[in-house]
Amino acid sequence: MADPLLRVENLVRRFGGIVATDHVSLEVARGELHAIIGPNGAGKTTLISQLTGQLLPHAGAIYLAGQDITRVPAWRRSALGLARSFQITSLLPDFNALDNVALAAQAHDGHSFRFWGNARKESGLRATALAALERVGLGARANTLVSKLSHGEQRELELAVALATSPQLLLLDEPMAGLGITESARMVKLLQELRREVTIVLVEHDMDAVFALADRISVMVYGRVIASGAPSEIRQNEDVKRAYLGEQHAVTRDG
Amino acid sequence: MKDQLNVRNAVVLLVLAGLLLLPLYTSMSGNVFALTLFTRIVIFALAASSLNLIMGYGGMMSFGHAAYLGIGGYAVGILAAEGIGSGFVQWPVALLSSALFALVVGALCLRTRGVYFIMITLAFAQMAYYVASALSRYGGDDGLTIYKRSDFGGLINLSNRVQFYYLCLGCLYGGIYLIWRIVNSRFGLVVQGLRSNEARMQAIGFPATRYRLVCFVIAGTLCGLAGALLANNTDFISPAVMYWTRSGDLMVMVILGGMGTLFGPVVGAIVYLVLEEFLSQVTEYWALIMGPLLLLIVLFGRGGIVGVLGRFSRG
Numbered sequence: 001m002a003d004p005l006l007r008v009e010n011l012v013r014r015f016g017g018i019v020a021t022d023h024v025s026l027e028v029a030r031g032e033l034h035a036i037i038g039p040n041g042a043g044k045t046t047l048i049s050q051l052t053g054q055l056l057p058h059a060g061a062i063y064l065a066g067q068d069i070t071r072v073p074a075w076r077r078s079a080l081g082l083a084r085s086f087q088i089t090s091l092l093p094d095f096n097a098l099d100n101v102a103l104a105a106q107a108h109d110g111h112s113f114r115f116w117g118n119a120r121k122e123s124g125l126r127a128t129a130l131a132a133l134e135r136v137g138l139g140a141r142a143n144t145l146v147s148k149l150s151h152g153e154q155r156e157l158e159l160a161v162a163l164a165t166s167p168q169l170l171l172l173d174e175p176m177a178g179l180g181i182t183e184s185a186r187m188v189k190l191l192q193e194l195r196r197e198v199t200i201v202l203v204e205h206d207m208d209a210v211f212a213l214a215d216r217i218s219v220m221v222y223g224r225v226i227a228s229g230a231p232s233e234i235r236q237n238e239d240v241k242r243a244y245l246g247e248q249h250a251v252t253r254d255g
Numbered sequence: 256m257k258d259q260l261n262v263r264n265a266v267v268l269l270v271l272a273g274l275l276l277l278p279l280y281t282s283m284s285g286n287v288f289a290l291t292l293f294t295r296i297v298i299f300a301l302a303a304s305s306l307n308l309i310m311g312y313g314g315m316m317s318f319g320h321a322a323y324l325g326i327g328g329y330a331v332g333i334l335a336a337e338g339i340g341s342g343f344v345q346w347p348v349a350l351l352s353s354a355l356f357a358l359v360v361g362a363l364c365l366r367t368r369g370v371y372f373i374m375i376t377l378a379f380a381q382m383a384y385y386v387a388s389a390l391s392r393y394g395g396d397d398g399l400t401i402y403k404r405s406d407f408g409g410l411i412n413l414s415n416r417v418q419f420y421y422l423c424l425g426c427l428y429g430g431i432y433l434i435w436r437i438v439n440s441r442f443g444l445v446v447q448g449l450r451s452n453e454a455r456m457q458a459i460g461f462p463a464t465r466y467r468l469v470c471f472v473i474a475g476t477l478c479g480l481a482g483a484l485l486a487n488n489t490d491f492i493s494p495a496v497m498y499w500t501r502s503g504d505l506m507v508m509v510i511l512g513g514m515g516t517l518f519g520p521v522v523g524a525i526v527y528l529v530l531e532e533f534l535s536q537v538t539e540y541w542a543l544i545m546g547p548l549l550l551l552i553v554l555f556g557r558g559g560i561v562g563v564l565g566r567f568s569r570g
Contacts, residue, residue: 078460
């Protein structure tokens with residue numbers, strides 16, 4: 001990997017006495033789907049939040065396409081081609097689906113200090129937004145208020161919003177969270193299509209999905225990456241088996 | 256869906272037409288008092304509309320909006336006292352100083368959220384209040400009498416009641432039109448998106464604070480205009496205009512009429528000020544009646560009067 005799209009070096013983030021991210025180093029190559037797995041509380045979301053800039057790390061560095069973005073604010077990282085979906089659905093609930101996506105397209109179409117023209121009548125933005133909605137299968141729900149969409153549809157909308165920013169790197173924080181079996185299957189199918197177009201970092205609990213999708217997997221336990229490799233290697237790794245897969249059963253059974 | 260003749264639109268249309276035709280009624284009936292009252296109402300409707308832009312659409316609960324009424328008013332008053340009577344100087348100064356104050360206050364306050372934002376905007380308005388009280392050259396606590404209204408040459412005579420009323424109404428309708436354009440523009444969608452979910456807006460690439468700040472400045476400037484009108488209307492400006500209860504009045508008008516609706520603040524200002532006028536004639540303790548009334552609206556009429564009318568017309 002001569003030129004990884006994303007490189008994380010010795011990232012550290014503490015919350016009081018807890019080290020949520022403990023010297024994490026990670027490389028994601030262009031075009032790969034890199035899954036991050038680990039039991040609840042392993043620090044996966046904390047890591048994602050530092051990658052997107054919602055949280056600042058206490059030490060270490062993050063490079064996107066060779067550029068140091070460790071201290072770059074969240075909104076500017078988006079302009080650099082980083083998009084995320086949230087573990088807990090985070091959309092604009094009092095806007096309709098199309099507006100949510102159109103705003104994402106608008107964010108990447110110059111500044112928005114335009115006070116006069118009706119933004120909802122700008123055909124360029126609307127077309128981009130509608131295309132992204134159709135991409136995730138929500139074309140028919142364009143004019144539905146987000147708060148009226150089902151949970152599964154909201155997860156898909158999260159994806160459409162991220163896609164509308166035409167990202168280089170898509171950070172997906174548990175896109176399958178709370179989805180039923182059929183909805184999950186649809187999401188896996190969708191991700192399988194998307195991975196051909198964009199580099200993806202996927203945090204997910206659904207092991208079937210992860211092993212079906214990932215090119216490489218990193219395993220996090222207590223804020224550390226204990227193993228990183230192809231799915232087959234991870235399956236064979238003794239550390240992972242002991243520290244994670246065994247524990248994971250306990251975790252998923254009561255969750 | 257749009258352009259429907261429902262109850263809400265009918266009421267709004269009636270109110271707008273009524274305001275437009277009011278001088279006709281007063282000249283026929285000779286009821287000068289109504290014109291005086293409604294001139295005041297129209298000015299406060301403009302101030303409330305500007306507050307609604309940040310509070311209703313932008314989710315910024317400013318508790319210091321009356322400060323701009325005072326700054327706009329004092330710009331007119333001080334310039335008049337110094338012998339500069341031209342409205343072409345007074346009004347731009349009023350707008351610019353309001354904008355500048357909003358820029359400074361906004362830049363500091365918008366780092367905070369929620370209750371802290373409310374408290375800091377309040378603190379800045381009180382600061383403006385005490386500064387005005389200390390201006391002994393310009394009347395201090397007692398306020399400043401404006402002996403001559405802003406002079407716009409032969410263009411318009413502000414001392415003529417009807418002309419002045421129509422100037423105020425023109426400013427109100429123009430202000431509402433401006434807000435309508437802004438709310439539906441790219442900028443307006445961003446500001447409303449930030450009200451809805453700031454983290455999401457940041458994640459898709461919008462720098463929150465600078466959009467909020469620009470919105471805050473626009474609202475302050477618009478309220479400064481209302482301040483310049485108010486000073487001309489009363490021929491007087493005093494620190495009391497900036498007192499925190501005045502900011503509270505503006506908030507009540509917005510909430511009463513309907514936060515985040517285009518015409519809510521107009522309806523709110525009319526209902527609030529008319530009620531105040533008539534209840535205070537009935538009893539000195541009019542606030543005792545007004546209070547529970549407000550409580551009822553807030554508890555049962557979410558979305559204010561305009562919101563209730565909207566629901567009523569849907570079913």
